[in-house]
Amino acid sequence: MTNSARRMQNIAPFYVMKLLARAKDLEAQGKHIVHMEIGEPDFKTPQPIVDAGIDALKKGLTHYTPALGLPVLREAISTFYRQSYEASVSSNSVVITPGASGALQLICGSLINPGEEVLMTDPGYPCNRHFVQLVEGVPRFINLDESNDYSVSLSDIKSSWNDKTKAILLASPSNPTGRIIDIETLDKIAEFVKSKNGYLILDEIYLGLTYGKKYPSLAGRHSNVFIINSFSKYFSMTGWRLGWMVAPDEFITDIEKLAQNIFLAPTTSSQYAALTAFDPQSISIMESYREAFEERRDYLYTSLNDIGFKIKNKPEGAFYLYANSEKFGDNSFDISNDLLEKVGVAVTPGIDFGAFNAESHLRFAYTVEMSELEEGISRLKKYCH
């Protein structure tokens, strides 16, 4: 690919896509595959949200909105933070984006100069480093493993920060580990980063998708924090391509300029639909989804550990289990492939989330219903014995 931009060589494909293509082949041959690789809720978008989307289309609301999104939706998100998270966020700080991906682009574009570094975790969401590389920034990794329960600490960050570091990008709850960074630690990280004139970019797209107890948002607590969120996960609105961010005031003008230029605006009907996402009827549906996820997590956590996929502590959020698979081989892609070919179970190899210990980990998503998970576990048992 000699004519492509050099950055393309640093952008890894998703290895899971190869597995997915093979899974489709097998399905086309009539084989049943248990899908535990998909980072997307299996649930339908709650009906009140769908109905609002339909209503918007019926009303002909199909023209552009302002680049930062419908003012009334920005206001609704501000209210959501106040009512559900006791967080004070001005609607002027809320930016509606084409998915959390759009937020990551706007942040990297308006914040990162060529050669400046952004700290992030390994393992982590695979696209993060590519958003940084797209604008010629440099991702730097903090390695996480079982010994620290896959959790980043302030001292990790302090020892990794250098003169070229402009920001740190963290996620809580995290993909692929499901770990949460407690709010006290996040506060300290934000303060340390501020002392370095840097920025904390916090991915909260799994906010609300937590189990056992509800965790706070960092929104509204620091002047040097970008909060990223999305309607895709908790709200089960993936295909609507809608997210938001809470940005520091000093960046809103630049972000608006950049959004006008590179996006024009997020999808209009999705924005009108999202206006109903915070209604009690929608929330109660999403809470029932959350309860189903919790039940699946509990089942899968116990079952995978029983089989020998090692997950030390039960993760508190998201819909993934990041399991040590070294008992079954030293190449996570080969194991994934083997699982697919031999017992028809699709999982994501660790190498999709970074390099550190990636060969000895697999990510299991619990985004299929319980009966499928049970079938998957029965097949994994067969594979392992």
Added chain:
Amino acid sequence: MTNSARRMQNIAPFYVMKLLARAKDLEAQGKHIVHMEIGEPDFKTPQPIVDAGIDALKKGLTHYTPALGLPVLREAISTFYRQSYEASVSSNSVVITPGASGALQLICGSLINPGEEVLMTDPGYPCNRHFVQLVEGVPRFINLDESNDYSVSLSDIKSSWNDKTKAILLASPSNPTGRIIDIETLDKIAEFVKSKNGYLILDEIYLGLTYGKKYPSLAGRHSNVFIINSFSKYFSMTGWRLGWMVAPDEFITDIEKLAQNIFLAPTTSSQYAALTAFDPQSISIMESYREAFEERRDYLYTSLNDIGFKIKNKPEGAFYLYANSEKFGDNSFDISNDLLEKVGVAVTPGIDFGAFNAESHLRFAYTVEMSELEEGISRLKKYCH
């Protein structure tokens, strides 16, 4: 804005946004404004397309699609080229994008290295240079004016091409001038660019929105051409945020990788809706829109020239007239402002489209109904006498 990335200083705001904000103030005060500044069709999305969008939502089609778009939509676009433009385009070369903006991002991201230059016209679509700058490429301009009927020539391009040039980005029909580059010239440009191992990026988002005769597409004719198109203009689907490109085969793998990472996928319901955009019922509605645009163009072209806004030749496409306004002052922003304040007519100043002769030009959009245009002309007459 000392903490922003340096590139933000090179990203100009849209000056027309200031005028729009002021126009809204005046409207809030009860004043009627004639809007001739808006680059968006006033027409509704054709009902068959809206109905298909509603149907998709009713069916619960709200999950992610593949990153390159629904295969059946890529196939429909391939068929559209064959049936409507006698162009042979494989569906494998068609990439569905979140608007033409998404296509520009994917092209710049996968093609342009830092410091490499992209030729484009001045005047031109203002965002073009920013897509290039976002990935640290360098936009270079070919100036167009009345003397060459705002049309780019092969010799312009030959004399502007240098060792750092990676690509040329052209539009036909063009925003803001409405000019068309004839297919023979485009063929020659593509061949010259190929001889330089470069690429032609051709914005055809106003394809179909032409008057008098139908113009061909360059799609399928050259191996080093990226064609950009959109459902926003001819199809009146702005708020659906959906476009497409036809990319050289050698880039499809990289573009897919980049699209997976920075977009995941375009909005799902918009893609299902667009499946009906090529149906005869939809086309006949869009053709009626096109006829209305043509009537407006004819009226506005004659009327503006009568008043003294000079437009030499009648443009053949898009929905804009780019008029010389030097009779009324030497600062296009001041004139725009004056028109808004004194007679309540909103137009876009030339400075939104570049620097060359930008102070002596205004762009008039005919995206409001005829009665509004007539009111606008009557007010402009009052202003000018």
